Amino acid sequence: MALDRWIALCLLGLCILYGYTAWFTMDASLAPFMRRNPIWPSTFPKVLSVLGISASFIILIGLEKGEEKIGEIDHRRLGDYFLGQALVLLGLMVVYALCLRPLGFLFSTSAFLIVGSFILGERKLHVMIPVAFIATGAVWYLVQEVLGIFLRPLPIFVGV
Structure with missing residues (x-):
């Protein structure tokens, strides 16, 4: 099989x-x-x-x-199926989950999207960074303001 x-x-x-x-x-x-x-x-x-x-x-x-x-x-x-990229992305997901609370949703999600797209082969920073920030901001706004679910937007040391 x-x-x-x-x-x-x-x-x-x-x-x-x-x-x-x-x-x-x-x-x-x-x-x-x-x-x-x-x-x-x-x-x-x-x-x-x-x-x-x-x-x-x-x-x-x-x-x-x-x-x-x-x-x-x-x-x-x-080894011919880009196994390295898949394992690095899985590791990045674990790091994202661990950093979500202490670093805040906005920074953690933006960094995850930027680094993840870089791992997958995107090299246009002038496209990658604004898309990550806009997508992160839109998701945070929908979850926080529309659904009313609290997501810590900023790191813990900022105090929000």
């Missing part, structure tokens, strides 16, 4: 476990007044589990490949 199908099989197991948790264990602990609501806290996890199970089945059956032959992933030649 190809590597993509093995990954789909693992994801299918995770989605089934996630779905079981969302459908059966999360709803049991709801307060009585919340049981009359049309949307419960478990609604989004239920939708995610159904979508994940569907996508995993599509990959397992092979429907996503269609008529044209897409090259299989050769696990013996993983």
